[in-house]
Amino acid sequence: MFTDSHCHLNRLDLSRHDGKLSGAIAAMKAANVSRAMAIMCDFAEFDDIRAIVNEFSDDALNLGMSVGIHPCEDLAVLKSATVERLVKTASDNKVWAIGETGLDYYWSTENKAEQQASLARHIYASQALKKPLIVHTREAKDDTLDILKAENAEHGIIHCFTEDWETAKRALDLGFYISFSGIVSFKSAQTIRDAAMKVPRDRILIETDSPYLAPVPKRGKPNEPAFVPFVASCLADMFDMRAEEVGSLTARNFENLLAQYA
Numbered sequence: 008m009f010t011d012s013h014c015h016l017n018r019l020d021l022s023r024h025d026g027k028l029s030g031a032i033a034a035m036k037a038a039n040v041s042r043a044m045a046i047m048c049d050f051a052e053f054d055d056i057r058a059i060v061n062e063f064s065d066d067a068l069n070l071g072m073s074v075g076i077h078p079c080e081d082l083a084v085l086k087s088a089t090v091e092r093l094v095k096t097a098s099d100n101k102v103w104a105i106g107e108t109g110l111d112y113y114w115s116t117e118n119k120a121e122q123q124a125s126l127a128r129h130i131y132a133s134q135a136l137k138k139p140l141i142v143h144t145r146e147a148k149d150d151t152l153d154i155l156k157a158e159n160a161e162h163g164i165i166h167c168f169t170e171d172w173e174t175a176k177r178a179l180d181l182g183f184y185i186s187f188s189g190i191v192s193f194k195s196a197q198t199i200r201d202a203a204m205k206v207p208r209d210r211i212l213i214e215t216d217s218p219y220l221a222p223v224p225k226r227g228k229p230n231e232p233a234f235v236p237f238v239a240s241c242l243a244d245m246f247d248m249r250a251e252e253v254g255s256l257t258a259r260n261f262e263n264l265l266a267q268y269a
């Protein structure tokens with residue numbers, strides 16, 4: 008069984024499934040994906056994602072969601088994420104985590120200060136609710152880690168990890184889990200694979216970040232949660248394990264993360 012720790016279920020390209028989300032859900036079940044966390048990037052998405060989680064959760068598929076504002080959102084959206092609003096929205100029992108938040112200096116350099124302030128507010132909400140923080144970081148690793156440390160963030164995920172071992176080590180030392188996406192399977196990603204080899208096995212998660220970043224051998228196609236076993240399979244080759252074993256291991260890690268302060 009596999010857990011997709013990060014997917015954008017409300018944004019999938021459903022052309023492969025006749026435009027029906029139920030098709031993508033059936034594909035997940037057929038691929039032994041038994042749990043997934045649907046990620047929110049803007050409050051405007053909350054109702055849609057909450058409805059999806061409600062409609063498609065059953066005995067075979069455990070769906071949850073996150074609440075947070077992506078660092079690449081407009082200034083007004085970033086500012087809308089007050090601690091009070093985050094805590095209130097994320098108190099719902101189907102909300103498993105806070106995010107995705109973080110810093111992205113690749114897509115957006117003009118809002119650096121506001122991104123940093125938003126990250127800090129997400130950390131406070133995560134601490135208030137004892138729900139893990141989901142961190143996105145791109146070309147901003149030092150500022151990201153400095154803020155996590157300064158605000159005593161110790162419970163969460165560095166999602167779609169694309170940095171080196173030194174960065175992974177700093178995040179691990181704070182208490183974070185490291186989640187690998189399909190990027191780890193790309194030919195050019197040797198630095199990420201080198202880091203993955205050193206991450207303690209009990210701190211690794213896997214994700215699709217679908218509809219983005221489809222793993223090899225689906226690279227270039229629209230990504231979907233049913234492809235998370237390919238990420239497991241890439242790590243399994245590196246670890247000399249079976250994909251199913253990486254699936255069980257990362258599913259257990261995800262459970263431990265959610266239960267950390269329960």
Ligand SMILES: [Zn+2]
Nearest residue numbers: 013046107216
């Ligand atoms: Zn994402």
